[in-house]
Amino acid sequence: MGKDHSGxxxxxxxxxARAARRxxxxxxxxxxxxxxxxxNEEVPDDFMSFLxxxxxxxxxxxxxxxxxxxxxxxxxxxxx
Amino acid sequence: MSLxxxxxxxxxxxxxxxxxLTGTQKSGDSYVKAALQALAxxxxxxxxxxxxxxxxxxxxxxxxxxxxxxxxxxxxxxxxTRRVMRIPPRHRHAFLLTALEGFTIDExxxxxxxxxxxxxxxxxxxxxxxxxxxxxxxxIIEDEPVIxxxxxxxxxxxxxxxxxxxxxxxxxxxxxxxxxxxxxxxxIQLADGSSGIDAVNDILKGHDVPVIFxxxxxxxxxxxxxxxxxxxxxxxxxxxxxxxxxxQALFFHVERPVAA
Numbered sequence: 637m638g639k640d641h642s643g644x645x646x647x648x649x650x651x652x653a654r655a656a657r658r659x660x661x662x663x664x665x666x667x668x669x670x671x672x673x674x675x676n677e678e679v680p681d682d683f684m685s686f687l688x689x690x691x692x693x694x695x696x697x698x699x700x701x702x703x704x705x706x707x708x709x710x711x712x713x714x715x716x
Numbered sequence: 717m718s719l720x721x722x723x724x725x726x727x728x729x730x731x732x733x734x735x736x737l738t739g740t741q742k743s744g745d746s747y748v749k750a751a752l753q754a755l756a757x758x759x760x761x762x763x764x765x766x767x768x769x770x771x772x773x774x775x776x777x778x779x780x781x782x783x784x785x786x787x788x789x790x791x792x793x794x795x796x797t798r799r800v801m802r803i804p805p806r807h808r809h810a811f812l813l814t815a816l817e818g819f820t821i822d823e824x825x826x827x828x829x830x831x832x833x834x835x836x837x838x839x840x841x842x843x844x845x846x847x848x849x850x851x852x853x854x855x856i857i858e859d860e861p862v863i864x865x866x867x868x869x870x871x872x873x874x875x876x877x878x879x880x881x882x883x884x885x886x887x888x889x890x891x892x893x894x895x896x897x898x899x900x901x902x903x904i905q906l907a908d909g910s911s912g913i914d915a916v917n918d919i920l921k922g923h924d925v926p927v928i929f930x931x932x933x934x935x936x937x938x939x940x941x942x943x944x945x946x947x948x949x950x951x952x953x954x955x956x957x958x959x960x961x962x963x964q965a966l967f968f969h970v971e972r973p974v975a976a
Contacts, residue, residue, distance in 0.1 A: 653821070653836035656843035657814065658956055662964045663846075664815025667736060670796065671816075674735055675728045680745065683727055684720065686752035691718045693758055 719755070722767040729768075729817065730775055736812050737779070739793040739801045751778040765826060772817075772827045776809070795970045803845045810838035811846075850966040851875045852898025855891055857915055858930070859883040859907035863951070867901055867930065870955045874962060885910035889918045896923055899966060901958075904931040913937065916946070924972050926965040930958065 727748070734744030751774050754760035760777065762770040793801065803811060813824040814835075821839075825832045854876045858864040864881050871878055879897050882888035884906050891897075900919060902912040913936070916927050928947040929937055937948055947961045 651840055651843060653839045655956065656840045659843060659960045659963045660811060660815040660839070660846075662960050663967050664812075664818075666964065666968055667796075667800070667816050668732075671732045671735060674732045674741065677728075679724075679727045679731065680749075683749060683752055684724065686749070686756040687718075687720045687723055689756035690752070690758075691720055693756065694719070 719762075723771050726768045726771050730771055733772070733812060733817050734775065734779075736797070736800055736816055737808065739797050747779050747782075748775060750782070751775040754778060769819075769823055769826055772813070772819075773829070776827055776829075796968055799846075799849060799967055802849055803842050807838050807842035807845055810835050811842035814839060846963065846967065847875050850963065851877075852966065853877050853879040853895065854899045854901060855879050855888065855897035856881045857883075857888045857900065857902040857906070857912050859903060863903075863930075866955070867958070870958055871901070871962070873955075874959055876962075882915075884908045885912070885915040885918070888912075888915040892919050892923065897925060899962065900925055900927045901962075902927060902929050904929060904933055904936050911936075926969040928958070928961050928965055 730748055731741070731744060734748050735741045736744075738744045738747065751760075751771075755762070755774065760774055763773055764770075765773065800808065800812070809828055810824055813819045813827060814821065819827065821832050821835050825835045828835060830838075851874075854871045856864055856867050856871070856878060858867060858881060864883075868878050868881065876899070879895050880887075880891035882891050885908075888900075888902075900916060902916050904912040906912055906915070912929065912931070916929075919925065920927070926947075928949060930949045930951060930953060931937065932951040934948055934950050937946070947965055949958055949961055
């Protein structure tokens with residue numbers, strides 16, 4: 637399977653996902669190194685505040701109509 | 717458990733994915749932000765999935781709704797990022813989710829809201845895109861005809877063309893003068909006693925071209941005057957190992973001006 641759905645438009649042989657992944661893994665590893673700085677830097681503050689807002693909305697049950705405030709537990713702010 | 721606790725730890729990785737996907741951190745971040753905003757305002761909910769999957773799935777939905785249509789490779793992106801961007805979006809998702817983010821096929825399928833079978837196909841298609849994009853002329857420096865033929869076959873398999881098979885340093889240098897290759901695959905010990913390392917050093921003086929050494933004597937490269945950066949594959953080799961190295965060498969090759 638996966639052998640016949642690649643047109644013969646280039647000289648490259650068709651290949652399956654296993655072979656493709658074996659060639660892509662080392663590329664992925666190098667990309668991870670390239671983007672290392674993104675992972676190590678601080679996430680922008682407003683990103684976290686959106687999550688906090690989403691948490692508040694959930695615990696207040698006042699956000700949208702489709703969320704029953706069944707587990708109504710007042711959120712205790714964990715931040716200092 | 718709060719969303720801050722559940723999703724917070726995954727945000728750095730989502731930002732990485734978004735950057736690779738969109739080409740710049742600024743643009744990537746704007747989609748991450750849009751996804752989180754959707755969560756905060758209640759227009760979108762997380763699916764019942766492990767937090768990291770649910771987060772990526774939400775991002776994917778947001779990006780698919782807007783980003784996919786606006787896409788233009790950013791002017792400022794580096795060569796490698798541009799290569800990633802040239803992979804069509806759907807193929808790029810499957811490629812980046814698995815190869816960069818380390819998701820399994822099944823996980824990627826959940827994130828993309830697709831079947832595992834389709835994701836496999838997308839991954840194979842992404843590889844074809846990558847190889848078509850990287851296709852180039854290859855100079856093979858190898859004095860043993862049987863091995864040269866093996867190398868030639870796998871090079872052709874990848875969709876490249878073989879410009880010349882040189883068997884000595886002199887031949888290799890002459891071949892480059894005639895026609896500049898996009899990749900050099902070089903043996904080290906050549907028939908007339910000349911060295912593939914010397915041949916490559918000669919070539920690199922005039923041109924910046926990626927090089928992969930394929931040799932039964934890897935120690936020579938470790939002690940000798942080794943051109944940097946170069947890949948090293950030990951004979952006897954698995955064709956797949958060489959193919960993976962070729963892809964990597966070409967994908968990450970960024971041409972630098974060379975003093976002529």
